Amino acid sequence: MHRAFLHLQHRPIPLPSSSWLMTQVWSNVLFMHWPIQPEALKGVFPPSLQIDLYDHTAWVGLVPFQVSNMRFHGLPSIPLFRSFLQLNVRTYVTHQGIPGVYFFSLDVNHLPSVVGARLFYLLPFRQSKMAATLNDSCRFQSSYSFGQEEEELDVCYTPLSSPYSADKGTFDYWATERYCIFTSRGNKLYRGDIHHTRWSLQKADATFFRNTMAPFLPANHWNEQPIVHFSKEKKAFFWPLQKI
Structure with a gap:
């Protein structure tokens, strides 16, 4: 049994009764969060979900990181899926x-990850051009284009503080300690459970050279400096989607 399953008290909901499906390691994770008026997010996710607010404000996050050691339960790691880069654009909801x-x-x-995740997890994965320099000072670059649509991120980031675990009730805890994802197909809503130990976070600094992600958001959304956190590594476990 992995040590992650000896630490369950931080979970807001119990672990699923079934076995986990997949595991992977996330490295050099950067959390960047911007506040946004809740009204700006209406109509861009399923109406059966509620916007989760912190300090009466909605938040949108950009989270770039490296994925490695991906494998399915009971099987060795898959050479084809050994390591790749990922950039998530996300917000926080409740159901x-x-x-x-x-x-x-x-x-x-x-x-292959785009095809597999779209098929089995119903998530809006996209193939992008990406590059990363991952050391004491990291640089992450991503470029997605489809027709006339183009979204880019070019950011350099550096951890500033010693690692710490966020306290319950703080923004750091609220924005990172999340243990399920929601997605939909048509009018059907699905939940996918995730498990890992609590995040070990560091305060961080980010310098942006370009950021045109999520063009459906207000044009000035990325103008202010985000709240930035860094985490060196996390092993996560995933369960199959369940219709809810």
């Missing part, structure tokens, strides 16, 4: 009191 994450887009530089 029947359960907090979770809703993704507007999930960009990767790995076509």
Whole structure:
């Protein structure tokens, strides 16, 4: 048993009774969060979900990281899925009191992951051009284009503080300690459970060279400086989607 399953007290809901389906390791994770008026998000995710607010404000996050050591339960790691980059655009929602994450887009530089995740997890994965320099000072670049649509992120980031675990009730805890995702197909809503130990966070600094992600948001959304956190590594476990 992985040590993650010895730490369950931080979960807002119990683990599913079934076995986990897949595991992967996330490295050099950057959390960047911007406040946004809740009205700006209406109509861009399923109406059966409720916007989750912190300090009476909705939040949109950009989260770039590296994925590695992906494997399915009972099987060895898959060479084809050994390592790739990912960039998530997300917000925070609840359903029947359960907090979770809703993704507007999930960009990767790995076509098999796009196909598999769209098929089995009904998530809006997209193939993008990506590059990363991942060391003490990281740089992450992503470019997605489809027809006339183009979204880019070019950011350099550096951890500033010693690692810490966020306290319940703080924004740091609220924005990172999320253990399920919500997605939909047609008028059907699905939930996918996730498990990992609590995040070890560091305060961080980010310098943006370009950011045109999520063009459906207000044009000035990215203008102010975000709240930025860094985490070196996390092993996560995923369960199959369940219709709710």
